[in-house]
Amino acid sequence: MNLQNLTSYAWLTAGAAGVFAFWNQIKAAVQGSFTWFLTTSTLTEDVSQVVMAYLRKNCREVVLGSRTYGMDHYFLRSIKKWGGVAVERSAKGKIFMRGWLPIFVTVSSSEGNDGPKAKTRGNIAPDVSSSSKELTVTSLRWFFDFERFITEAVTMFNRHEYGRGHRRYCVFRLTGDMELNHVSEQGHGGNNLALGVRVIGHDPADLGEPVPKSPFEHLTYPEAVNKAVAQVKDWLGSKDWYEERVIGWRIGMLLTGLPGTGKTSCAKALAQELDLPVYVLDLTTMGNQDLVRSWAQARDNAPAMVLLEDLDRVNVAKDDVAPPIVSRSDDKKSGFSFKPALTLDCLLNCISGIERSDGILVVATSNDSSKLDPALTRPGRMDIIVEFPSLNEEARFKIARRILPPTPELVDEVVAAGDGETGAQFTKRCADKALELYWATRR
Numbered sequence: 001m002n003l004q005n006l007t008s009y010a011w012l013t014a015g016a017a018g019v020f021a022f023w024n025q026i027k028a029a030v031q032g033s034f035t036w037f038l039t040t041s042t043l044t045e046d047v048s049q050v051v052m053a054y055l056r057k058n059c060r061e062v063v064l065g066s067r068t069y070g071m072d073h074y075f076l077r078s079i080k081k082w083g084g085v086a087v088e089r090s091a092k093g094k095i096f097m098r099g100w101l102p103i104f105v106t107v108s109s110s111e112g113n114d115g116p117k118a119k120t121r122g123n124i125a126p127d128v129s130s131s132s133k134e135l136t137v138t139s140l141r142w143f144f145d146f147e148r149f150i151t152e153a154v155t156m157f158n159r160h161e162y163g164r165g166h167r168r169y170c171v172f173r174l175t176g177d178m179e180l181n182h183v184s185e186q187g188h189g190g191n192n193l194a195l196g197v198r199v200i201g202h203d204p205a206d207l208g209e210p211v212p213k214s215p216f217e218h219l220t221y222p223e224a225v226n227k228a229v230a231q232v233k234d235w236l237g238s239k240d241w242y243e244e245r246v247i248g249w250r251i252g253m254l255l256t257g258l259p260g261t262g263k264t265s266c267a268k269a270l271a272q273e274l275d276l277p278v279y280v281l282d283l284t285t286m287g288n289q290d291l292v293r294s295w296a297q298a299r300d301n302a303p304a305m306v307l308l309e310d311l312d313r314v315n316v317a318k319d320d321v322a323p324p325i326v327s328r329s330d331d332k333k334s335g336f337s338f339k340p341a342l343t344l345d346c347l348l349n350c351i352s353g354i355e356r357s358d359g360i361l362v363v364a365t366s367n368d369s370s371k372l373d374p375a376l377t378r379p380g381r382m383d384i385i386v387e388f389p390s391l392n393e394e395a396r397f398k399i400a401r402r403i404l405p406p407t408p409e410l411v412d413e414v415v416a417a418g419d420g421e422t423g424a425q426f427t428k429r430c431a432d433k434a435l436e437l438y439w440a441t442r443r
Contacts, residue, residue: 039141047154048135052105054153056198059096059103072197074207075185085207086200104138169211169271171278174294176285184280185209215269218402220395220423221262221388228253228386229270232361236274236303239359252351252362252381254311256369257388260424263365264309266388271305276361278305283314288346295350295357302359311364312371315341344373352381390420399423403430405437 043051055061071084096103137146171185199207216229235251242249255263271278279298281291298304308314349355351362364382366372376382391399396415404411414433418426 037141038138039144039146040136040138041146041150043135043137043150045134047150048107050157051135051137051150051153054156055096055103055105057156059098061198062095062097063093069200074202075209076202077206077208077210085202088198088200101139101143103144106136107134167211167275168277169275170208171268171271171280173280173282174297175282176287176290211272211275215272219262219265219269220391220398221266222392222395225266225386225388228384229266229273231384232270233274236361248352248356249358250352250356250360250362251383252364253384253386254364254366254369254372254377254382255386255388256366258390258422259367260422261388261390262423263388265423267305267307267363267365270363274303274305274361276303276305277301278307280307280309283308283311283342283347286342287340288342291342291346291350299357299360302357303361304359305361305363308362308364310367311376312366312368344375348375348381351376390422391418391426393419395423396421396426399427400430403427403434405434 068089070087070089072087073082074085075081076083076085094105096105137149139146170183172181173184174181221229232251232253235249239249255266257263268278277298279294281294283291286294295306298306351357362381364376369377369385377385393415396418397411400411400414400418404414410433414430418429421429
């Protein structure tokens with residue numbers, strides 16, 4: 001009996017040793033057999049959010065593994081104020097049912113379990129400069145055409161069909177520090193939500209500031225401004241005309257005038273009217289690589305507006321070389337680093353250079369256009385130059401009648417007192433007078 005036990009033990013030990021010795025080969029054989037039935041693909045950061053948005057829009061979601069939650073800030077239309085919204089950023093394991101076909105998805109990220117940081121939050125276009133987050137997609141080999149699947153996802157992205165309501169207006173503020181990039185204003189419809197994020201407790205269509213039906217309705221501009229706005233509207237609807245004549249489908253618009261004359265308000269209303277995403281570039285914090293990356297992000301989402309505010313105050317306005325930019329650094333000893341500043345030739349080539357910028361509406365504002373380099377203001381870069389003057393009497397009457405009580409004598413008095421003022425100055429004058437009368441009735 002003991003001999004039999006020893007023999008059995010010997011065979012068991014020998015078998016275990018054999019399995020151990022050939023474990024890698026056995027594991028490879030087992031894994032290889034699965035490849036007959038399963039297909040697995042890995043997606044990098046630049047496409048993973050697009051695919052996740054496609055899955056959430058077109059498939060039923062089942063969560064298997066642990067999840068990561070966070071909070072983003074959006075304008076809540078139900079209470080008409082900004083507030084926090086809980087979101088699911090990622091999950092260790094998910095199954096999406098595409099009809100009867102299961103698609104297993106896992107997310108991995110070298111940034112830890114917190115998912116993408118603020119640099120990708122809310123972006124219509126994922127920041128392609130970062131590839132730290134990956135998505136692994138697995139499904140049944142004979143029933144899942146992965147290349148067709150990813151093509152459908154990218155096509156949806158290119159057509160901007162990833163949100164409800166199909167409104168595209170929102171404002172992205174881009175700097176030379178990707179960690180500081182953010183959405184400063186959400187458009188109605190929630191289309192600008194981060195592509196890979198699932199909102200909890202809210203309908204995405206209820207997030208974002210409502211866009212006025214007539215953005216220019218309460219703005220007062222001279223006829224030259226209205227004519228320029230009409231010209232840009234015509235440009236947006238004439239893509240085929242430009243292509244037939246082999247003319248670049250892009251346009252530049254320089255808005256110049258004293259502070260407070262309504263240049264930025266006009267740019268915002270124009271973006272809302274045309275339903276374009278706006279990319280506000282902080283050139284003072286950018287080097288050449290930062291600008292090229294930001295411009296590519298806007299171009300990938302064309303048609304879009306690129307807004308360059310106070311261009312006459314940027315170092316590249318006249319000089320090809322500016323002092324280096326001080327930025328944050330990972331170096332714990334110094335805490336900061338230097339990088340080359342933006343050069344004029346890089347800015348000129350982005351606006352109109354060797355690479356096409358079809359669908360880009362460049363809007364630049366300036367308090368004094370004489371400080372700008374002629375290469376910036378020439379036709380082909382700034383095709384429309386509009387001077388924003390102080391308010392004329394007709395414009396002042398329009399603002400006064402909107403804000404003040406309907407008392408003709410009061411309106412006439414305030415309009416006369418505001419002669420030569422800018423729109424911001426005169427609006428403040430009217431608001432102060434209206435508030436004075438309002439508080440007097442409440443005492």
